[in-house]
Amino acid sequence: MLNKVILMGRLTKDPELRYTASNIPVCSFTIAVDRNFARQGEQRQTDFIQVVAWRNTAEFVSKYFAKGRMIAVSGSLQTRTWDDQEGRRHYVTEVVVDEAYFADSKRDNDNKVNAVFGDNNSHDIEGFMPIDSDDDLPF
Helix, strand or coil: CCCCCEEEEEEEECCCECCCCCCCCCEEEEEECCCCCCCCCCCCEEEEEEEEEEHHHHHHHHHHHHCCCEEEEEEEEEEEEEECCCCCCEEEEEEEEEEEHHHHHHHCCCCCCHHCCCCHHEEEECCCCCCCCCCCCCC
């Protein structure tokens, strides 16, 4: 059988890192994912997908991602249930992350990475120099 989910979207709020009683990191967050289609005259709809990451992936996501950042995740779909204090059964369907990736460039405040994408500080990154020529590229 196959259970594989691949999503790319923006975090709706900062990830929440917690630890289990066994001191295992677990990180929960929600990704806003635009649908691929929209009816004529209507705006594209967005799905809000609950996601959970464990162990090293949980720590990675909580450290490097924040509200509004684009993230790509792959994992599996999982459904779980629990009963609340009043005896009502609750169901949750969520993506359990195997891998998480950066899906956008870092923001201006982050480690000079935006210099590669065209600001005037290109010379600040080791090995990169601004090109002042409008000539065709040699490849």
